[in-house]
Structures are given as structure tokens and as C-alpha cells.
Amino acid sequence: MSLEDAKEGKILRILKFNAGQNAVSRMNAHGIYEGSEIKIIKNAPFRGPVMIENVKTGGRIMIGRGIARKIEVDLE
Amino acid sequence: MNSDEIVIALVGQPNSGKSTLFNVVSGFFVDTGNFPGTTIKYTKTTVNVDGTVISLIDLPGIYSITSFDPAEKITRDFLLSEKVDVAINVVDTSLLARSLELTLQLLEMRIPMVVALNMYDEAEKKGTEIDIEKLKNLTGLEMFPVVAVKSLGIKEVFRAAVKFTQKNYKPILPVYDRDVEECIAKIEEKYPPRLKELLKVNSRFVIIRILEMDEEYEKFALMADPEFLNFVKTMRNELAEFHNWPEESVFSSHRHAIVLDLFEKVATVKSREKKPVREIIDDFIINPIGGIVVILISLLLLFSASFFLGNLFSSLIEAPLYIVKTAVTSPASGIIRSILEGLFDGFAGGFGIVIPYLVPLLLLFALYEDSGLLTRISFMVDGILHRFGLHGKSVLPLLLGYGCNVPAIMATRTLESERDRLLTILLAPFIVCSARTVVILALVGKYLGVIAVLFVYLLNIAVTLVISRILSRYRSETTTGIIMDVPPLRLPYPEIVFKKVWMKLYDFLLFAWPIIIISSLALSILNYVGIDSIINQALSPITTFLLKLPEEAGITLFLGIFRKELTLIMLNSALHTRDVSSILSNGQLWVLTIFIVFYIPCLATITTTIKEAGIKIAGVSVLLNLMVAIVISALFAMILV
Numbered sequence: 124m125s126l127e128d129a130k131e132g133k134i135l136r137i138l139k140f141n142a143g144q145n146a147v148s149r150m151n152a153h154g155i156y157e158g159s160e161i162k163i164i165k166n167a168p169f170r171g172p173v174m175i176e177n178v179k180t181g182g183r184i185m186i187g188r189g190i191a192r193k194i195e196v197d198l199e
Numbered sequence: 200m201n202s203d204e205i206v207i208a209l210v211g212q213p214n215s216g217k218s219t220l221f222n223v224v225s226g227f228f229v230d231t232g233n234f235p236g237t238t239i240k241y242t243k244t245t246v247n248v249d250g251t252v253i254s255l256i257d258l259p260g261i262y263s264i265t266s267f268d269p270a271e272k273i274t275r276d277f278l279l280s281e282k283v284d285v286a287i288n289v290v291d292t293s294l295l296a297r298s299l300e301l302t303l304q305l306l307e308m309r310i311p312m313v314v315a316l317n318m319y320d321e322a323e324k325k326g327t328e329i330d331i332e333k334l335k336n337l338t339g340l341e342m343f344p345v346v347a348v349k350s351l352g353i354k355e356v357f358r359a360a361v362k363f364t365q366k367n368y369k370p371i372l373p374v375y376d377r378d379v380e381e382c383i384a385k386i387e388e389k390y391p392p393r394l395k396e397l398l399k400v401n402s403r404f405v406i407i408r409i410l411e412m413d414e415e416y417e418k419f420a421l422m423a424d425p426e427f428l429n430f431v432k433t434m435r436n437e438l439a440e441f442h443n444w445p446e447e448s449v450f451s452s453h454r455h456a457i458v459l460d461l462f463e464k465v466a467t468v469k470s471r472e473k474k475p476v477r478e479i480i481d482d483f484i485i486n487p488i489g490g491i492v493v494i495l496i497s498l499l500l501l502f503s504a505s506f507f508l509g510n511l512f513s514s515l516i517e518a519p520l521y522i523v524k525t526a527v528t529s530p531a532s533g534i535i536r537s538i539l540e541g542l543f544d545g546f547a548g549g550f551g552i553v554i555p556y557l558v559p560l561l562l563l564f565a566l567y568e569d570s571g572l573l574t575r576i577s578f579m580v581d582g583i584l585h586r587f588g589l590h591g592k593s594v595l596p597l598l599l600g601y602g603c604n605v606p607a608i609m610a611t612r613t614l615e616s617e618r619d620r621l622l623t624i625l626l627a628p629f630i631v632c633s634a635r636t637v638v639i640l641a642l643v644g645k646y647l648g649v650i651a652v653l654f655v656y657l658l659n660i661a662v663t664l665v666i667s668r669i670l671s672r673y674r675s676e677t678t679t680g681i682i683m684d685v686p687p688l689r690l691p692y693p694e695i696v697f698k699k700v701w702m703k704l705y706d707f708l709l710f711a712w713p714i715i716i717i718s719s720l721a722l723s724i725l726n727y728v729g730i731d732s733i734i735n736q737a738l739s740p741i742t743t744f745l746l747k748l749p750e751e752a753g754i755t756l757f758l759g760i761f762r763k764e765l766t767l768i769m770l771n772s773a774l775h776t777r778d779v780s781s782i783l784s785n786g787q788l789w790v791l792t793i794f795i796v797f798y799i800p801c802l803a804t805i806t807t808t809i810k811e812a813g814i815k816i817a818g819v820s821v822l823l824n825l826m827v828a829i830v831i832s833a834l835f836a837m838i839l840v
Contacts, residue, residue, distance in 0.1 A: 144447050149682045151451045152262030154297035157444070158452075168487040171582025172591070172681050179459060180296035181325065183687075185578050187585070187680025 126173060126186070126194040129163045134178060135196040136160055142193040153184045161196070204254045206282060207360050210274060211289035212301055213260030214686050216317040218242075220289055220347040221257040222698040224357075229702070234273050240612060248357045256283070263451070264304045264408075268615065272415065278310050279400055285360045286312040292344070293321035293687075295329065296462040303373050303454060306338065307404050311363055315356045319344040321687070326469040334465040339371040348692045372403070373457045378441065379450075382434050383407070389430055394423035410435050411450045477688045484572070484688075490579040497567060497576065498598075504559040505601060509633060512555035520547045534727055541723025545716030548634075548762060549708075553603050553715070556633030557707065558700065560602035564595065565699040569691035574683065581681050587664045588671020589626075590619040591681050597623065600630030604804040605711040606703055608811055622670055624812050625820055628800035629663040629827075631656065634764035635796055641767050642792045646780045651789075659796055666827065714803040718761035725758065745833045746790050747840040749774065749782065756794065763801050786839030790832045798828035 129135055137159045140147045155161070160178040167174070172185040186194070211217040225244035232241060242257040258277065259270040278286055288305055290298040295316075305312055316322075322329060335342050341359050345352035374380065383406055390402045397419050398405055408416045409431050420428040439446040483489040524547065528539045567573040573595060581591030592614050600607035607627040614620040631639065643651045731754040735742075738753035746752075751774055759766035770791075774782050783791065799821050800808070808817040 140445075144445075146680065146682070147445065147448055148451075151448055151455070153682060153684065154294075154300070154455070156448070156452055156455050165485045165578075167485075167578050167582050168490070169582030169586075171580070171585070172578055172683075174485065174578060174685060177297070180294060180462075181327075182294045182297050183685035185574075185581075185591075185681060185683050185685055187581065187682065190680035190682065 124196055126163075126175075126191040126196050127188060129173070129196055131163050131165060133198070134160065134162045135198060137194060138197050139195040140193065141195065142190050146190050146193075150186070150190075154180050154182055155184065204252050205361060206254045206256065206284045207357075208256045208258050208278065208283045208286045209289055210258050210278065210286050210301075210305065210312075211260060211317075212262050212291065212298055214684050215260065215289045215291040215298060216347045217260055217289040218257055219695055220315065220317065220345070220353065221255065222695055222702075223347055223350055224255065224353060227701065228705075231706070234277070239270050239273050246357070248354075248361050251361050253357070253361065261301065263301055264308075275308070278305075279308060284311065285363045286310050287356060287360055288312050288314045288340075289317050289345075289347075290314055291321075292316045292319045292329065293325050293327065295322065295327070295466060296459060299458045299461060300451075300454060302338070302340075303458060306340070306370050307372060307407060309370060309401050309404070311365065311368060312340065313356060313359045313363060314340050314342040315345040315347075315352070316342055317345045317347050319352070320346050320349075324475070326471050328467045328469070330465045330467075334461075337371065337461060337464065339369045348695060373454065375453050375457065379438065379453055382410075382438055386410075386431055386434060389427055391420075391424040391427050394420060394427070397423055406431070407450065410438070412447050481575075481688050484575045485578060487579075490575070493572070494576055494579060497563075497572065501560065501563050501598065502601070504563055505556050505633065506636075508559040509556035509636075513551050516551050516555070520551055534724070537723045537727040538720065541720035542716060544723065544765070545712075545719030545762075548719060548764065549712040549715045553633060553707070553711075554704075556636070557602040557606070558704065560599065561606070561700045561703050562696070564599060565696045565703075566691050568595070569689065569696055569699070571686050571688045574685055577681070577683065578685070587667040588622065589667055590614060590616070590623075592683065593619065593623045593626075596627060597630055600627045600632060601636075602633055603707065603711070604628050604630065604632050604800060605807045606707055608804065608807045609706060611811065621812060621816060622667065624808060624816060625670060625823060626663055626667055628804050628808075628820060628824055629659065629666065629797065631659055631796055632763070634762070634801070637764045638767050638795050639792055642779065642788055646788055647785060655792060655796060658793070662797070662827065662831065666823070711803040711807070714806055715762065718802045719765075722758050722761045722765065741829065745829060745836065746794060747836045748787055748791060752791065756798070759795065759801075760799050761802050763795065766795055784840065786836070789839055790836045793835055794828050794832040796828075797824060797831060799824050 137155065137157055139157060140150065150156075154177050155175075162176040162178055164174040164176050164183060167185070170188050172187050173191045174183060174185045176183045209217050209221055221242060221244070224246050230243040232243070234241060239259055241259065244255050246253045246255050258274045261268070261271045261274050264271055264275050277283065286305065288302050290302060292298075302314060316329070316331065331342055331344065343352050343355045343359065345356060347353065375383070383403065386406050387402060390406070394405070395402065398416070405416055409420055409428070412435075417428060420431065435446060435449075439449045442449055444452055484493050524540070524543050527543055528536055531539050564573075567576070577591035577594055580594060584591055584593060595613065596607045596610040599610050604627050607630065608624050611620045611623045611627070614623060639652055639655055643655055734757050735750050735753040738757060739750050742748045742753045742756065743750050752770065755766050755770045770779060776782055780788065805817050805821060808820050
């Protein structure tokens with residue numbers, strides 16, 4: 124399942140980044156890696172970004188819809 | 200820099216409170232500058248710690264030294280150069296697990312440093328308890344709990360930094376998995392001496408950088424020994440295949456694992472019984488309905504503050520300024536008087552028009568920014584802005600444009616991607632600044648009513664969005680997706696907010712105000728020399744033919760490039776009346792106002808654009824505004840006049 128379709132409030136694990144190198148290193152910089160456990164906080168309206176929380180570090184970040192589409196996640 | 204001064208650099212991730220710490224210790228006058236050949240800014244100040252003079256540099260916030268961001272490269276090179284005596288790594292303790300990634304990288308660089316565990320109180324609030332002694336032992340670094348906004352722990356950090364000696368510094372480098380360490384050791388054996396000469400940086404750090412695909416260090420390696428580089432590349436490939444990870448993140452993933460392990464060793468996280476109030480508020484703000492309500496209220500507050508406070512202040516200072524002006528200029532005559540008048544008008548224009556509108560805007564922005572509200576607004580509007588090719592982060596610069604376009608263009612520095620930055624720079628001059636607001640209120644507001652004013656603003660917003668859409672089509676690559684921190688909501692600290700407003704204002708006073716004064720002077724002299732009729736004739740194809748305005752409007756529009764708000768005063772004198780409606784029809788008033796709203800950015804804005812984006816973009820900006828202004832107002836002229 125892609126992060127774009129994930130339901131709010133769910134805790135998921137990131138399986139794979141299908142995004143470009145630039146996006147991947149930016150996500151790494153924000154503490155999001157393949158294997159990271161994340162919680163879906165909110166899907167912005169008008170097909171805006173997805174707000175997620177890294178369960179381990181506690182940091183919240185927003186990820187643009189285009190990138191979120193390329194992130195593969197699965198239920199814990 | 201003085202040789203007996205100690206140079207200390209602040210380095211940390213964005214939102215770590217690095218700049219807050221800097222603001223707390225700095226005075227009111229700080230130096231800002233760009234790193235040579237870039238738009239990346241640093242701030243510098245002098246601090247006295249127990250009699251030792253410190254030159255303190257606030258480096259740009261960086262997440263890591265892994266990605267391909269120019270700010271990260273510059274920070275790295277600056278720290279590795281011998282210009283810095285000690286670095287203070289500012290860490291957001293409430294996000295310790297993430298912040299330590301940068302700390303470990305700085306450790307690998309082996310630069311002298313101490314760590315400020317900032318926002319220590321927030322970590323406690325979150326229920327995170329940190330065993331500082333253990334963390335110190337595991338890293339070999341000196342660390343101090345700090346709450347920068349409350350000035351807690353700052354002295355201790357600075358004292359430790361001043362007393363820092365290489366002798367007692369025993370950093371404990373992170374140790375990776377065995378296969379990674381073996382890989383580094385094998386590469387180390389073949390490390391070319393020539394590379395050591397080229398890069399005076401410890402070899403382990405260089406090897407790790409190349410394993411992380413650092414393009415610049417790869418070039419150095421190629422220069423030193425192409426075979427060595429090939430060897431490292433082969434090793435990198437093997438490592439990636441072995442772990443089944445993409446090549447570019449195999450190393451950072453390892454580091455991430457080390458950091459998480461370190462975090463688990465030193466931190467205990469207690470679960471909280473109930474949701475803190477700020478999270479309940481946050482949930483409301485990021486809910487679509489709550490969000491729209493909050494955005495509308497914030498915008499309303501922004502505009503009303505700018506309108507009412509701005510109008511109030513500028514009307515309060517108008518009379519005293521006029522008295523001073525007559526006192527200063529009346530004894531003189533001829534060209535001297537014109538020069539004095541020009542200088543005074545420029546001074547008064549900055550003081551009486553821009554500042555009253557700009558200060559309330561800057562103040563509210565600082566509040567929105569520091570509370571975390573702006574991040575939520577970006578989150579809510581990113582989806583809409585995306586459709587017009589814009590980035591959620593463009594909101595701040597564009598809204599700031601309603602005060603003055605100059606700080607708006609300066610604020611585009613927060614946009615990481617060059618494409619988004621240029622697009623925002625090109626759009627900023629379309630935003631109706633306070634000087635043009637004055638014109639709109641005085642022409643449309645006075646003669647055509649409030650609804651008409653609203654229409655002008657809506658038209659302006661619609662046109663700006665359409666232009667954004669067209670421009671973003673023209674730049675083929677799409678806007679980079681947003682990846683942005685969402686810091687928790689916080690109550691802003693008045694001191695920090697005022698400091699922030701002052702810094703932005705200081706930028707304006709130092710740069711834009713002198714240009715306003717010079718433009719005003721030029722204007723006054725041109726007026727005295729009397730070139731109006733030549734310019735009126737030269738511009739008549741536009742003014743009389745396309746826009747159907749009186750020929751005398753030409754000089755006003757031309758000189759309006761220097762100072763937008765003066766178009767009004769000049770219009771009065773050019774048409775020899777204080778009641779413009781006696782000469783211009785309602786249709787002509789529309790055409791004139793709309794032209795003024797869209798045409799060439801003022802000289803201060805153009806100069807800022809040149810400084811921030813180069814002369815070519817500034818040229819594009821001028822042409823674009825002129826074209827849009829002519830097309831739209833000619834259309835209005837066809838329909839209304």
C-alpha cells in the first residue's frame with residue numbers, strides 16, 4: 124500500500140522508497156528511513172501533504188502527496 | 200577577525216533553536232553576510248564571556264552532512280577550515296534521536312565541539328528523561344542542558360567552549376557493523392597520500408563521505424588516484440548489494456541504527472496519561488474545518504493589522520513630518536531645495552509609509568512563525584498552491600509582500616529548491632505592497648468605494664495565481680514535493696519575537712531605505728530639470744493610445760518606478776488638481792489603478808531581485824510585470840473607457 128492511501132491514526136512501517144535519490148536523502152535527513160515505524164497524523168485537504176510522526180524519534184513531518192505516493196508502507 | 204578573538208560557530212538542525220540561542224546572546228546590531236558566491240546567509244555577532252571576546256557565527260541550519268544541499272556543503276567546509284576554533288552543536292533535546300544524527304557526523308569530522316542540549320524542558324514535558332552523564336561517556340563530548348528561550352544553561356555552554364582544549368578532547372567515534380568497519384579498513388589501507396595533501400581532513404571522514412556518494416570528495420579522489428576511487432565504488436556497491444539497500448542510503452541507514460541504539464541507551468520515555476492541551480489545539484488546527492477557520496482568522500488579522508494600524512500610524516506622523524519638511528526645505532531655493540525635498544521625501548516615505556505597514560506584518564509573522572502556526576498553514580494550503588505550481592513554503596514570502604516586496608524577496612531564502620525560489624521571487628512583485636495599497640485606497644477607495652477596492656485585490660490574487668501557473672509550466676520540472684518539519688505548537692517568547700522583527704526591520708533599514716531615499720532624490724532632480732514633456736511624449740503610445748489616459752500621466756507612471764506611492768502625489772501635480780476625479784473618468788481611474796498595481800517593480804525591489812537572483816531574473820521580472828500591466832489595463836481601457 125502507498126503512504127498516500129494510508130488511513131489517519133494508523134501505525135505503519137515503511138517498506139520501500141520508490142522516490143528519487145534527492146527525496147530519499149531529504150527523508151533520511153528528517154529521520155525517516157526504510158523500516159521506520161510511523162503514525163499517520165493527518166491527510167491535508169485538497170490533495171495536500173500527509174503529516175506523519177516517527178514513532179521512535181517522536182518527530183512530526185509533512186510529506187508532499189507526490190512523494191507520499193512513492194512510499195510503500197504496510198501494517199505493523 | 201582578530202587573532203586573539205575566539206571564533207565559535209553554532210551548528211545544528213533547523214528548528215533546533217540555534218538562531219534563538221544566537222538572538223539571546225547577541226546585541227541589537229549583528230552582521231549578516233552571504234558566503235562567497237552564494238545566497239546562503241550567515242549571521243555574526245560579538246559576545247563577551249567572562250572577559251573573553253568571542254566572535255559568534257550562526258551557520259545555516261542543516262539536517263545532516265549527507266545530502267546534496269549547498270548549505271550543508273558550505274557548513275561542512277566552513278567547519279573544516281581553520282576559521283572556527285570551537286563549534287557549539289545545538290540539539291533539540293525533544294527530538295534527540297533525530298538530532299544525534301548530525302552530532303555523530305560532526306563527531307566524525309573531529310572538529311572541536313561542545314553540545315547544547317536545547318529545549319531540555321520540552322523533552323521533559325514530552326516525558327523523555329535523558330541520562331546526560333551516560334550520553335557524555337558514550338560520545339566523549341561535553342554536554343549541557345539548555346533552555347535558550349529562558350537563557351538557562353547558556354553561560355555554561357559558552358564557558359566550556361571558551362575553555363575547550365584539544366588535549367582533553369577524546370571524542371568517541373561511532374563504530375559501525377563489522378562488515379562496514381572491515382570495508383572502511385580495507386579502503387584506509389589504500390588511501391592515497393596525494394589525497395591527504397589535497398584534502399586536509401581525516402581520512403576516515405573522507406572515506407565515509409565517499410561511501411555516502413559525496414560528489415565533491417569523489418572529485419578529489421579522482422584527482423588523487425582514479426584507481427582508488429574505483430576501488431571505493433566497488434566496495435560501496437558490494438556493501439549495498441549485501442544489505443539490499445539503495446547505494447545512497449546504505450551508510451546513512453547504518454548511522455541511523457547507531458543513533459537509535461544510542462538513544463535507547465540514554466533515554467527513558469514515559470507514556471503520558473492525558474493529551475497535552477497544545478496537542479488538542481493542534482488536532483483542531485489541522486482538521487480541515489478548524490484549519491480553514493484558523494487560516495481565515497490569521498489572514499484577517501494580518502490584513503486588518505496592516506490596514507488599520509498602518510493607516511493609524513501613518514496618519515499620526517503625517518502632520519509632524521510635514522512641519523519638519525517645511526522647516527528643513529523652506530530656507531533653501533532652486534536646485535538645493537529640490538535636493539533637500541527629494542532627500543526628505545525619501546526619508547519620510549520609508550518612515551511614514553513603509554514602516555507603519557511593515558512592522559505590524561513582521562510582528563504577526565514572527566508570532567505565526569514562532570508558534571508553529573505558519574507550518575500548519577503551509578500544511579493546509581500546500582495542496583491548493585501545488586495546483587498553481589507553488590510550494591507550501593511560498594506562503595510566507597508572498598504574504599510578507601503585502602507589507603513590502605523587498606523583505607518578501609529576501610524571505611524566499613527559506614525555499615530550498617532553486618526553481619521554487621525563482622518562481623516566488625518573480626511572483627512577489629505582483630503582490631500589492633503597502634505603497635500601492637495607499638494608491639488603491641486613495642484612488643479606487645476614495646472615488647469608487649470599498650467593493651471596488653476588494654475587486655482590485657481579488658483581481659490581483661487571481662492574476663498572480665494564473666501567472667504562477669503559466670510560469671511553472673514554462674519551467675518544465677515540477678515543484679519539489681514538500682518535506683518539512685512540523686514542530687509542536689509553542690507560545691512565542693516576546694523577547695525572541697521582538698528580536699526577530701528588529702532583525703528583519705534592520706535588513707530593510709540598511710538596504711531598502713537608502714534606495715528609497717536615492718530614488719526620491721533622483722525623482723526630485725528630474726522634476727526640477729523638467730524632463731516631463733519629453734517622457735510624456737515618449738510614453739504616449741502606451742498612455743494615450745493603449746490605456747486611454749491623459750498624456751500627463753506618462754511622467755507619473757515613469758517616476759512611479761522610483762517610488763510607487765508617489766505616483767499619487769505626482770498625479771495631483773501633473774494634472775494640476777487635488778481632485779483627480781474632476782479630470783479622469785471612472786473608467787480611467789480603474790485603468791490607472793490597475794496599471795499601477797501590476798507594472799514595473801519599484802527600484803528597491805528590482806535592486807533586491809538583482810542581489811538575490813541576478814540581473815537576468817531581475818530583467819525578466821521587470822518585463823513580466825510591464826507586460827501583464829499593459830495587457831490587463833489595456834483590456835480594461837477597451838471595456839471601460
